[in-house]
Amino acid sequence: MDFNTEVLKYKDDFLKDLNTLVSYESVRDESTKTENAPFGKNCRDVLDEMLDMAKRDGFETKDIDGYAGVVEYGKGDETFGVLGHLDIVPLGEGWTKDPLKVTLENGYIFGRGVMDDKGPALAGYYALKMIRDLNIPLKKRVMLITGCDEESGMECMNYYVDHAEVPQMGFVPDANFPVIYGEKGGLHVGLVSRDATVIKKLHAGSRPNIVIGKADATVDVMSYQQEDLFKFYCATQGVKGSIKRSEEGVTLHIDGAFAHAAMPYNGVNAAVLLLNFIGEAFDDQLSKDLYSLLKDWMGKPVGIEKDGLYMSFLTMNTGIVNMENNETDILIDIRYPNDTNADEIMAKFDAACASLTSNIKAENRGDSKPLFVDPDSRLVKDLMSVYQKYTGDTFSCPITIGGGTYARKFENFVSYGPELPNEVIETDAFVGGCHQRDEGIKLDNLLQAICIYADAIVTLCS
Numbered sequence: 001m002d003f004n005t006e007v008l009k010y011k012d013d014f015l016k017d018l019n020t021l022v023s024y025e026s027v028r029d030e031s032t033k034t035e036n037a038p039f040g041k042n043c044r045d046v047l048d049e050m051l052d053m054a055k056r057d058g059f060e061t062k063d064i065d066g067y068a069g070v071v072e073y074g075k076g077d078e079t080f081g082v083l084g085h086l087d088i089v090p091l092g093e094g095w096t097k098d099p100l101k102v103t104l105e106n107g108y109i110f111g112r113g114v115m116d117d118k119g120p121a122l123a124g125y126y127a128l129k130m131i132r133d134l135n136i137p138l139k140k141r142v143m144l145i146t147g148c149d150e151e152s153g154m155e156c157m158n159y160y161v162d163h164a165e166v167p168q169m170g171f172v173p174d175a176n177f178p179v180i181y182g183e184k185g186g187l188h189v190g191l192v193s194r195d196a197t198v199i200k201k202l203h204a205g206s207r208p209n210i211v212i213g214k215a216d217a218t219v220d221v222m223s224y225q226q227e228d229l230f231k232f233y234c235a236t237q238g239v240k241g242s243i244k245r246s247e248e249g250v251t252l253h254i255d256g257a258f259a260h261a262a263m264p265y266n267g268v269n270a271a272v273l274l275l276n277f278i279g280e281a282f283d284d285q286l287s288k289d290l291y292s293l294l295k296d297w298m299g300k301p302v303g304i305e306k307d308g309l310y311m312s313f314l315t316m317n318t319g320i321v322n323m324e325n326n327e328t329d330i331l332i333d334i335r336y337p338n339d340t341n342a343d344e345i346m347a348k349f350d351a352a353c354a355s356l357t358s359n360i361k362a363e364n365r366g367d368s369k370p371l372f373v374d375p376d377s378r379l380v381k382d383l384m385s386v387y388q389k390y391t392g393d394t395f396s397c398p399i400t401i402g403g404g405t406y407a408r409k410f411e412n413f414v415s416y417g418p419e420l421p422n423e424v425i426e427t428d429a430f431v432g433g434c435h436q437r438d439e440g441i442k443l444d445n446l447l448q449a450i451c452i453y454a455d456a457i458v459t460l461c462s
Contacts, residue, residue: 001458003451004390006130011447014126015109017053019102021046021118022111026087028152036066039087039156043148046086046118050125050146057129067159071125071144073132078140080461081167082128082453083157083406083413084121084174085150088113090206092258093214094437096430106427108440115441116434120173120418121146123446127453140461143167150174150406151207153366157409169379169460171416172407173453178387180415181373181380182400183408184262184311184335187342188365189349191293191330195358197286199278200249201324204271208319208333210435211267213258215321217274219282222250226281233277239268252277260435261317261333262402264297271321286328289358293349294318299334303348308337311370311400331365335402338370371408379460383416386456390448396421403434416456418449 029040037044047069051061054071062070091112097103099112113119125144143165147156160166188208204215222230227243230252234241240255254274259267272294279287298305299316306314320331336345342364349362373380375398388394407413418441425431432438 001134001136003130003454006134007126007447007450010126010130010450014122014447014450015102015104018109018114018119018122020049021086021122022102022113023100024049025091025100026148027090028087028149038066039148039152043087047146047148050086054125059132062164064160064164066148067156068145068147068164070164071128072141073128074138074141074461076139076141079165079167080140080142080457081170081410081413082124082142082144082457083147083170083172083410084124084144085117085147085156085406086121087148087151088116088118089151089210089435092435092437096438099439104443105429107443108427108429108431109443109446110431110438110440112439115418115439117150117174119441119446120449123418123450124173124453126450127457130450130454131457136458138458138461142457142461147406151209154406154409157406161409166410169412170410171383171414171456172405173417173449174405175401175403175415175417176399176419177391177417177421178393178396179380179383179398180401180407181375181398182311182338183371183404183415184314184337184400184402185342185370186368186404187334187336187345188367189332189334189346190363190365191290191328191332191353191360192363193286193328193358193360194326195286195328195360196326197323197328198282198284199287199323202271202274203322203324205318205320205331208317208331209261210319211257211259211261211264211317212269212271212319212321213256213267214254215256215270215274216251216253217278218249218251219278220249229281230277233281237273239270239273258436260403260433261319262315262335264315264317269318272318286358289356289360290328290330292356293352293360294330294332302352304334304340304345306337306340308339310372311337311339311402313337314340315402335404336370338372342367368404368408373412373414379412380414382459383414383456386452386459389455390452391420393421417452418446420445
């Protein structure tokens with residue numbers, strides 16, 4: 001079957017449906033939470049939209065109490081799953097296109113979710129739709145599952161595992177090609193303190209899995225010498241900063257760079273930079289001590305650095321900082337290889353905190369163990385073969401990543417596209433990655449992913 005030719009018949013409908021999904025600002029919202037909308041109205045609405053599309057096209061659907069939706073095709077006891085998510089991270093700032101609309105420009109599509117993960121999830125759906133329309137026989141029942149809380153802790157899949165049927169094997173279209181057989185463990189560490197500090201207020205970061213790109217810190221007073229030092233500091237760090245004086249005090253602002261927490265080296269953490277400056281310029285002990293723990297994205301000052309055999313190095317991102325009235329609460333996102341574990345990491349944090357002047361305590365706020373599927377398994381080998389068939393890429397090998405996908409929630413699941421290895425941007429426009437402004441992906445790559453997903457389903461279910 002030549003899926004490359006077949007997919008062109010679906011191009012316009014795919015873009016129309018994707019634009020509909022992207023139009024929903026489906027960020028988890030506790031303020032609009034109800035019994036059948038556990039993650040808020042917008043997440044409920046986009047899930048309904050996805051299920052309505054499937055009903056329109058004649059598929060059987062299931063609503064798992066607003067936590068996730070299932071689109072089914074085929075019969076039988078053996079099952080195969082494709083897992084995507086419909087929730088998104090906050091829109092953020094600095095967009096040059098409408099984040100809630102699909103914009104096609106020079107062969108690329110832009111919009112929040114076109115790559116993470118509404119576009120790939122819909123690619124999985126259209127792959128299933130092509131198979132159904134072409135009456136290709138399958139020996140397994142295929143379940144396309146779309147969750148609504150991937151970006152805020154995967155509570156949706158925790159609920160799904162306890163309340164719904166789990167497919168026996170499958171893939172997640174929410175990462176990179178060729179095949180991701182391993183994902184680092186995910187540990188959230190909280191740092192708390194009641195030590196006195198010159199910082200009156202510092203609230204920065206919206207999600208632990210995003211590098212803090214902008215931050216403000218307010219202090220009571222600031223001398224003109226300290227003001228000059230701040231300007232010099234920002235210049236040496238290569239960031240933009242500003243100072244605003246008001247009745248509340250003096251507010252220092254830094255523009256860093258947002259990035260995914262799995263790749264903190266691609267970002268510039270504005271809150272950590274502010275802690276460094278305030279610690280030194282104001283001789284603030286708490287800020288100094290916090291910076292000493294947070295300054296390195298590999299965790300070297302804490303002693304948790306680890307370069308794994310399969311999964312490469314540990315990463316650490318300061319994702320949320322809350323400081324006010326001498327109460328400090330910081331949330332750190334750590335991605336660790338399977339050569340270490342949460343207990344070892346927490347022991348190192350405890351030792352590092354005990355050595356400081358400030359009374360800072362470390363807390364384990366949640367651990368998701370690493371994912372590892374045998375790279376010699378049939379699942380990985382067949383998915384690799386299909387990828388090579390459509391791309392001609394016989395050089396790239398199966399990989400592991402620092403990002404966390406739904407694959408870690410089910411047994412015998414891996415991540416599979418849609419990002420291509422060593423992709424070269426072919427437009428002068430800025431094409432943002434996951435969680436960045438102007439999030440985008442080459443349209444032809446997404447259409448090719450539909451073909452790969454369709455062939456993979458047929459290969460593994462025949």
